[in-house]
Amino acid sequence: MDPILILLLALLGFMLIGSLIAIETRDLLSSVICVGAVGFGTSLVFLLLGAPDLAITQVVVEILVLVVLVRMVITRRDETHATSRSTLPVGVVLLALGVMAAVVFGTLAGGPADGPLRVRPFGDPLMTAEVPAARLAPAGRADLAPPGTTSASVGGTFLEQGLTENAASRGTGAANYVMGVLLDYRAYDTLGEATVIFVAVIGAYAVLRKVGRSRHAGNESDR
Amino acid sequence: MSLQMVPYVLTFLLLVAGLYAIVAKRNLIKVIVGILILDYAANLLLVLTGYRTPPAGQAPVAPILTGGAVQAPQLAATAVDPVPQALVLTSIVIGLSVAALVVALAIRLYEKYGTFDTELMRNLKG
Amino acid sequence: MQGMSLIVKNITRIVAGFIILFGAYIVLYGHVTPGGGFTGGVILAGGLALVVLAFGEEFARNVLTHDIARLADSMGALLFLLVAVLGFMGGVFFTNFLPLGDVGALLSSGTIPIANIGIGIKVGAGLFGVFLALAAFRRATGAAPADTGRLA
Numbered sequence: 001m002d003p004i005l006i007l008l009l010a011l012l013g014f015m016l017i018g019s020l021i022a023i024e025t026r027d028l029l030s031s032v033i034c035v036g037a038v039g040f041g042t043s044l045v046f047l048l049l050g051a052p053d054l055a056i057t058q059v060v061v062e063i064l065v066l067v068v069l070v071r072m073v074i075t076r077r078d079e080t081h082a083t084s085r086s087t088l089p090v091g092v093v094l095l096a097l098g099v100m101a102a103v104v105f106g107t108l109a110g111g112p113a114d115g116p117l118r119v120r121p122f123g124d125p126l127m128t129a130e131v132p133a134a135r136l137a138p139a140g141r142a143d144l145a146p147p148g149t150t151s152a153s154v155g156g157t158f159l160e161q162g163l164t165e166n167a168a169s170r171g172t173g174a175a176n177y178v179m180g181v182l183l184d185y186r187a188y189d190t191l192g193e194a195t196v197i198f199v200a201v202i203g204a205y206a207v208l209r210k211v212g213r214s215r216h217a218g219n220e221s222d223r
Numbered sequence: 224m225s226l227q228m229v230p231y232v233l234t235f236l237l238l239v240a241g242l243y244a245i246v247a248k249r250n251l252i253k254v255i256v257g258i259l260i261l262d263y264a265a266n267l268l269l270v271l272t273g274y275r276t277p278p279a280g281q282a283p284v285a286p287i288l289t290g291g292a293v294q295a296p297q298l299a300a301t302a303v304d305p306v307p308q309a310l311v312l313t314s315i316v317i318g319l320s321v322a323a324l325v326v327a328l329a330i331r332l333y334e335k336y337g338t339f340d341t342e343l344m345r346n347l348k349g
Numbered sequence: 350m351q352g353m354s355l356i357v358k359n360i361t362r363i364v365a366g367f368i369i370l371f372g373a374y375i376v377l378y379g380h381v382t383p384g385g386g387f388t389g390g391v392i393l394a395g396g397l398a399l400v401v402l403a404f405g406e407e408f409a410r411n412v413l414t415h416d417i418a419r420l421a422d423s424m425g426a427l428l429f430l431l432v433a434v435l436g437f438m439g440g441v442f443f444t445n446f447l448p449l450g451d452v453g454a455l456l457s458s459g460t461i462p463i464a465n466i467g468i469g470i471k472v473g474a475g476l477f478g479v480f481l482a483l484a485a486f487r488r489a490t491g492a493a494p495a496d497t498g499r500l501a
Contacts, residue, residue, distance in 0.1 A: 002276070004283065005226065012233040019237055019260045023244040028252050028339075035256050042263045049274050050283035050303045052383035053312055056375075060391045061319045064476065065259065067398065068326055068483060073252060089247035097239050121227040123276035125304050155273070155304035159286060163295050163452060173449030173458035174380040177286040177302070181309040182385065183461045184445050187433070190464075193313040194429060194471060200320035201422065201475040204327040208482045287383060292452045316387045316472060323479045330483065 005122075007048055015041040032069045036062060053178055127156035158185060230271055237264040251329045251339040258325060262318040266311045273304035352405030361403040368396035376469035380458045386465040390472025397477045401484070409481055418478035425471025432464050 015038050022034035039062035047055040120126060129152040151157050162180050164171045172180035182190055241264055244257025277283050278301060286305040288298060329339070336344045352358065376389030401409045409415075436444040445459035456462070 004276075005230075008230055009233070012230060012237075015263075016233060016237055016240070019240045022256050022260070023240060023248070023253065028250070031252065031256055035259050038260060038263060042267055045267060046270060048283070049270055050285040051270055051308045051311075052285050052287070053385060053388060054270065054308055054315065056383060057312060057315050057388045057391065060388065060395060061315050064391065064395055064398070064480075065319060065322050068323060068480065069252075069255070071484065072326055072330060093239065093243045093246055096242055100235050100239060120272075122230050122271065123227065123274055125273055125275055127275060127304055153304070153306075155306040156299075158305060159299040159302055160296075163288070163292060171449070172445060172461065173452060174461055175288040175453045175457075176380050176383065176385070177288070177305045178309050178312065178383075179380045179385050179461060179465070180458070181305050182312065183380075183464045184459075186306075186309060187464070189310070190313065190468070191429065191433060193317060194426060194468060196317055197320045197472060197475055198422070198426060200317070200324045201479050204324045204479045205482055207324070207327045207331050285383070288452065312385070312387055316391060319391070319476065320479070323476070323483065327479075327483060 004048060008045065011041050011045050011048070015045075028073045029070070032066065032073055035069070036066045039065065053176075125155070126153035127151050127159070129153075155181075231268070234264055234268045234271060238268070240264075249341050251332065251341060254341075255322070255325050255329060259318070259322060262314075262321070266314055266318070269307045269311050269314075273307035275301070275303045277301060352408075353403050357403050361399060365396055365400045368399065369393060372396060372469075372473070376465055377462065378455065379465040380461045381453055381455070386468030387472055389465075390469040391476060393469065393473030394476035394480065397473070398480045401477075401481065406484075409484075413477075413481075415478060415481050418474050418481060421470055421474035422478060425467050425469070425474060428467035429464055429471065432460050432467060436460070 018034045018037040018041065022031045022038065025031050025034070039058065043055045043058040043062065046052075046058055130149040131152045133146045133148050133150040151160060158181055159177060162171050162177050162185075163173065163175075172184040174180035174184070238261060241257045241259075241261030244260065245254055246257075248254055248257065274283070281301075284298065284302045286298070286302040286308070288294060332344065333339060336347050338344065372389045372392035372395075374389075375384035375392060376386055379385035379389065397413060401413060436446055438444075438446050445461070447459040449457060449459050451457055
């Protein structure tokens with residue numbers, strides 16, 4: 001049994017228990033702290049799976065989220081009441097669970113290996129499959145085809161060709177392949193992501209600005 | 224169903240737990256907690272699909288070249304997939320921005336209604 | 350939002366410079382070691398948030414104002430777009446048109462370090478601005494001083 005897999009399952013179990021406590025506990029501060037535990041568990045899982053950039057980013061983002069949430073919760077502590085057990089939300093969640101279980105057990109387990117519906121097992125991504133490299137040639141110019149075999153997925157081709165720039169490969173020169181993917185091969189997606197952050201930040205400003213809101217005397221929120 | 228699928232199943236359960244918190248809870252802070260847990264579970268699922276088992280006895284190989292350009296072919300044969308990592312990196316920071324936006328909304332709602340309870344908000348009507 | 354005690358202020362004077370330096374290091378070396386623009390930007394936002402929390406809102410209104418945060422946010426986005434548009438010199442939008450140097454050096458891989466700096470400034474200033482808006486706004490609602498006793 002792979003020690004990495006055992007550690008991974010232990011961390012995922014810890015995160016699941018932490019998230020259940022965060023959802024069900026009645027004290028708001030404990031709930032926020034358990035979310036912090038889930039976030040740091042995610043960071044450990046990223047480190048275990050060979051993603052150091054993600055681990056650093058997740059730790060720092062988790063710290064900022066905790067600072068903001070704790071600062072909001074700590075002076076406005078109302079206790080939560082018992083949830084009203086109306087049937088519609090619980091029914092929706094059970095339906096979602098049923099659909100997801102059908103997807104997981106129906107497609108992950110069934111179907112032929114490498115068939116159209118089968119998700120590849122954990123630890124064996126599409127990168128490990130090889131196809132003839134002749135498919136990298138431009139359309140109609142089979143004489144420009146590189147020899148040998150190449151990876152069947154985009155990530156594998158980025159790994160093979162991501163470094164040097166010559167006639168056969170269009171590389172980036174970045175030693176950190178993730179940055180090469182993010183800022184050279186997929187730079188347009190990064191532009192879109194910068195736009196999303198910009199919009200979220202402007203949305204937060206628009207919600208919180210003081211200009212244009214009338215302030216009543218005897219403000220009912222003053223407590 | 225072999226042991227190799229259990230990480231995916233546990234991540235799906237985390238996702239459903241976050242969804243349950245968003246749908247079935249009355250308090251706004253619990254809804255925000257649900258949004259955060261859903262975000263972490265989605266990022267985790269994406270990174271899990273890109274993992275490649277290392278050769279026997281070694282640690283998982285990150286896609287970063289530490290030994291100079293001569294190690295590039297060996298890295299290409301053993302490293303994990305860099306594309307899900309690149310996409311999840313931006314997704315983590317977007318999750319932080321969305322959390323800040325939702326917290327801003329919660330602060331405004333608390334200023335207007337004086338409580339975090341959505342049932343009371345529905346009855347108060349400003 | 351008053352500042353914090355004298356111990357916290359003195360420690361912040363020493364430590365905040367190191368945090369900002371670390372954030373700048375992660376941004377600049379993003380193409381060689383793990384990190385990059387997003388990670389370094391969030392660390393910079395954290396460092397600036399520490400300074401504002403420790404020194405109170407006098408500091409936030411006089412030195413590190415909200416307007417500076419918004420200006421830096423827009424400048425970072427414009428720098429990133431400038432790198433993208435200048436890619437037309439190499440052929441298409443977003444080409445890596447600067448020479449790729451030796452692998453592992455600081456000045457290598459073309460436009461990637463410049464794009465990293467743009468993203469680092471943008472993310473750092475944007476998240477710091479949101480933090481300022483969230484923290485400074487609570488002053489307007491008058492957070493009850495009687496509740497701070499529960500912090501002990």
